Every structure is written in structure tokens, then in C-alpha cells.
Amino acid sequence: MLKASVIGATGYAGVELCRILLTHPQANIHRLSSVSFTGKAISEVYPALRGLCDERLVSEDEAIDGADVVFASLPAGLSEPIARKCLQAGALFIDLGADFRLHDPDTYESWYQKKYEDPELHGQAVYALPELFREEIEGARLIGNPGCYPTSVALGLAPALKGGLIGSEDLIIDAKSGATGAGRGLSQTTHFCECNEGFAPYKVACHRHTPEIEQTLSILAGEPAAVTFVPHLLPVSRGIVSTIYAKLKGGASLPEVRQRYLDFYESAPFVRVLPEGEVSNLRNVRCSNYCDISLHLDAHTGRLIVVSAIDNMVKGAAGQAVQNMNIALGLDETAGLLFVPPAI
Structure with missing residues (x-):
């Protein structure tokens, strides 16, 4: 052991x-x-x-x-x-x-x-998002575990960026996180009386995860990526939902985009591409290592809308770290991580 x-x-x-x-x-x-x-x-x-x-x-x-x-x-x-x-x-x-x-x-x-x-x-050091950089993680001895917001965004956009379905400029990320994302230390914004029954953005256009998001998206796109990233604090304990907007190129249909995502994540045990018409919900990934991705097309503007949901404490932190340990040491990638998300 x-x-x-x-x-x-x-x-x-x-x-x-x-x-x-x-x-x-x-x-x-x-x-x-x-x-x-x-x-x-x-x-x-x-x-x-x-x-x-x-x-x-x-x-x-x-x-x-x-x-x-x-x-x-x-x-x-x-x-x-x-x-x-x-x-x-x-x-x-x-x-x-x-x-x-x-x-x-x-x-x-x-x-x-x-x-x-x-x-x-x-x-x-290896930046270790398993679904994207598996080969670099295998045998690594020093691993930088990705941040929670960057994980939800990179998994949400990787197939579209690598497949040339969207451009790397003018990407808009509207993300929401539970209060555990701020850590255990108490602050005014995470105090119960401030957070409960409230909802607001924070660190608008200046969140520390911005350069990490752009770094990964630039690697995926093969060119510099620029994002507008606005996080929000949800009055819940855990979970992240990132709604991402990107201009669709080449006139691809939504079924074609969805097939690209299914093919890209075919061997990724913790990414679930939802059926057309369903919407990712943090309730369905809570306390699990899954990332749920739903895909939507705004036909009026030609924008692809990607909704990516993870548990910020598991896939966004500890679960991903154990997933990286498993890969780096040659274990079954899913070992210790097959939690069933609570249904209610």
C-alpha cells in the first residue's frame, strides 16, 4: 500500500x-x-x-x-x-x-x-489536468494540481478549441462557486449573514485564476487566448457552474459539436457530455469527481454556449489530486474516486 x-x-x-x-x-x-x-x-x-x-x-x-x-x-x-x-x-x-x-x-x-x-x-513541475495532459503526468514526480475554475473552463472548452470549432479570442466565462472555494478562513463576504440569500460577482476581471485559464486555453488553441472571466459567489457550500460563451466558426451544427465532445472525452471516465437539451447542474456532480458538460447553440448570434459543472472540492481540488496520483504512479485512474453523486 x-x-x-x-x-x-x-x-x-x-x-x-x-x-x-x-x-x-x-x-x-x-x-x-x-x-x-x-x-x-x-x-x-x-x-x-x-x-x-x-x-x-x-x-x-x-x-x-x-x-x-x-x-x-x-x-x-x-x-x-x-x-x-x-x-x-x-x-x-x-x-x-x-x-x-x-x-x-x-x-x-x-x-x-x-x-x-x-x-x-x-x-x-507538470501542470496536471488529467483529461488534457495525461502523457506528461505519467511518471511525474512534481505535480501542480489545477485550480477549480480553470478545471471547469478548460474541460468545457478543450474539444471546441482543439477542433477549431471556436476562436481563442473574445471568450466570456460567467462562473459561480460555492463558499468552500474561498477556503476555511472567515471573511466578510463568506460570513453566513452576508452570503445567505445573496448572490453577487466578486473580483470582477481580476481573479487570480485568469492567467491560469488563459495559459491552458492558449496551449489547447495553439495561439494566445484572451478571456473575460467573472466569478460569482453562490450561497451554497460546494460546486462550480461555468457558463462559457464563444463564437462558433465554420457553421457547425450543435449535433456535430456534441459529437466532437463525445469523441474527445471517449476515454475520460470522469467527464460526462450530457444529451442534447439537458443542462449541467452542480447538484448532479456534488461530492463526486465528475464534470458534467452541456452544449447549447444561440442560433441568433452564432454563439456556442458551454455549461460545465464540477464539485470544486473534488474534481476542482482533492479528487483531481488523487486522480493525478493514480496516473503518475501507474494505478487505475479511477481508484478511490468512483463516488456516486447524491441524488437529492
């Missing part, structure tokens, strides 16, 4: 990793780390785990020692030294934060106000 450690285990993505790893057929939880709760059992922080996982929270170095794979779910700027220690120890390192997502150091500094301190380390 693989020994898997989680650093930042008491954050939302970290505890979701614990939940997934507890039922993984080929990996066991080795150690869990948390700066804020060192010495406590994780079940004291999250009582839902009582009797299922009562691991004591230890230091980062203790978590790395003896581990085969280390997941880190930390704020930007903290993962580089941990990654170096993991590589030196021979462990696979999977970063759920932003430190290994962006290829260009200047872009990272501009958006995160932090610098890459170890350029050689970044040269080894």
Missing part, C-alpha cells in the same frame, strides 16, 4: 483528501500535518471523522518522512521548500495550491505578489 501524507490537512481541500484516501484501495493515510492544530487529532477538528480517522496532526517534516506521496494544500508561496524536501526524499509531491500552476514566473509574481525562488524546481 502507498503511504500518503497530507500537509494542510485541516483546510477544506485537505480534509477532502483525507475523506478520499480513507477508501482508496491502494493508498493509506501515512501522516497528516497542520500548523494551526499540531498535536490534535483531526477528528477533534472534524468530528465527522471520529472513529474513521483519528490521526494526530504532526509537523511538515514528520509528514514527509517515510511517505510515498505528499499532498500539500497550502496558501500561495509556501510549497517550494516542501516540494524540494519531497523530491530529495523520493516522494511524489502534489501541490493543490498555486505555486506550480503558472509556467511564467513574471505572471506568477504579477498575480500573486510572490516570486519563484527555485527555478530549477519549477522546470520539473
Whole structure:
């Protein structure tokens, strides 16, 4: 059995990793780390785990020692030294934060106000969206796990961009996320009284996921991509719905576009292209590693409308990280991830 450690285990993505790893057929939880709760059992922080996982929270170095794979779910700027220690120890390192997502150091500094301190380390990192970069992930030792919004957008647009059905300019992304996307730290906008029965955009045209979205779409299109990205906060705990608008080229019909998507994702176990006339709904992917995609055509404007729904904590974070672990280490890609979304 693989020994898997989680650093930042008491954050939302970290505890979701614990939940997934507890039922993984080929990996066991080795150690869990948390700066804020060192010495406590994780079940004291999250009582839902009582009797299922009562691991004591230890230091980062203790978590790395003896581990085969280390997941880190930390704020930007903290993962580089941990990654170096993991590589030196021979462990696979999977970063759920932003430190290994962006290829260009200047872009990272501009958006995160932090610098890459170890350029050689970044040269080894793989941006790991499994459905798009599977070959690069196989055998990788340092993985940058994609962000939640970029995952929903890239999966929603990949077949159309790679197939030349749409252009890479003037892409409009109207996305909505549950409150867990902001992390466990409390802020005024995620306070219950502010969020409940409210609905509003935030970080309009300046969200940190913008360059990551454009980076992936540019790779897919083979030319620079430009997006208008506006996220919104939904008064729900989890889930993302991205509604994406793009000008359709070449006069393709909706059935032809849908067939392109079906062919593109034929071997992708966690992407579900919905039947014509259905609309993706975050309810149907909640607590799962699935991405549901529905396709629509505005015949009046010639715009393709793609609706992409994921659970931001699973496919947008912890589930995708485990999917990447499975691929990198040669395991069954679906191992530990075949959750059935709750029907109600």
C-alpha cells in the first residue's frame, strides 16, 4: 500500500483528501500535518471523522518522512521548500495550491505578489489536468494540481478549441462557486449573514485564476487566448457552474459539436457530455469527481454556449489530486474516486 501524507490537512481541500484516501484501495493515510492544530487529532477538528480517522496532526517534516506521496494544500508561496524536501526524499509531491500552476514566473509574481525562488524546481513541475495532459503526468514526480475554475473552463472548452470549432479570442466565462472555494478562513463576504440569500460577482476581471485559464486555453488553441472571466459567489457550500460563451466558426451544427465532445472525452471516465437539451447542474456532480458538460447553440448570434459543472472540492481540488496520483504512479485512474453523486 502507498503511504500518503497530507500537509494542510485541516483546510477544506485537505480534509477532502483525507475523506478520499480513507477508501482508496491502494493508498493509506501515512501522516497528516497542520500548523494551526499540531498535536490534535483531526477528528477533534472534524468530528465527522471520529472513529474513521483519528490521526494526530504532526509537523511538515514528520509528514514527509517515510511517505510515498505528499499532498500539500497550502496558501500561495509556501510549497517550494516542501516540494524540494519531497523530491530529495523520493516522494511524489502534489501541490493543490498555486505555486506550480503558472509556467511564467513574471505572471506568477504579477498575480500573486510572490516570486519563484527555485527555478530549477519549477522546470520539473507538470501542470496536471488529467483529461488534457495525461502523457506528461505519467511518471511525474512534481505535480501542480489545477485550480477549480480553470478545471471547469478548460474541460468545457478543450474539444471546441482543439477542433477549431471556436476562436481563442473574445471568450466570456460567467462562473459561480460555492463558499468552500474561498477556503476555511472567515471573511466578510463568506460570513453566513452576508452570503445567505445573496448572490453577487466578486473580483470582477481580476481573479487570480485568469492567467491560469488563459495559459491552458492558449496551449489547447495553439495561439494566445484572451478571456473575460467573472466569478460569482453562490450561497451554497460546494460546486462550480461555468457558463462559457464563444463564437462558433465554420457553421457547425450543435449535433456535430456534441459529437466532437463525445469523441474527445471517449476515454475520460470522469467527464460526462450530457444529451442534447439537458443542462449541467452542480447538484448532479456534488461530492463526486465528475464534470458534467452541456452544449447549447444561440442560433441568433452564432454563439456556442458551454455549461460545465464540477464539485470544486473534488474534481476542482482533492479528487483531481488523487486522480493525478493514480496516473503518475501507474494505478487505475479511477481508484478511490468512483463516488456516486447524491441524488437529492
